[in-house]
Amino acid sequence: MHYVESLKVAAHKIREYTILVYFCARDRRSRYYVRVLALLIAAYAFSPIDLIPDFIPVIGLLDDLVIIPLGVALIMRLTPQEIIDSARQKAEHVSTQPTSYIAALFIVVIWLTVLALFIQWLLFTPASEPAVTVH
Secondary structure: HHHHHHHHHHHHHHHHHHHHHHHHHHHHOOOOOHHHHHHHHHHHHHHHOOOOOOOOOHHHHHHHHHHHHHHHHHHHHOOOHHHHHHHHHHHHHHOOOOOOOHHHHHHHHHHHHHHHHHHHHHHHOOOOOOOOOOO
């Protein structure tokens, strides 16, 4: 049971750091490339769609355990301490707020729309005609 509790604590810490990264990205004092990287990491962390689906044993959870912490560590290294301190105060306030299921539903709808458009593109785009060679 101790193992499960430590995993819950680690997952909570990753969520806190992801919120911290989000607020670092929103700070206008951050460098442009750090802001873009931070927004990408935060979007990936909060997205219900994973790069590798979680139902695939071991590998499915590996992307969350590797990509997010490495991204957070890189952003923390590239961000000045005063920006991190300001973002940490905002993140502590937000982490006590309840989860927004409406926002989660909105993200799922966006992903489903993108998926539907991709499938439509795959299925209904006419194949290109073969090149005609003249002998």
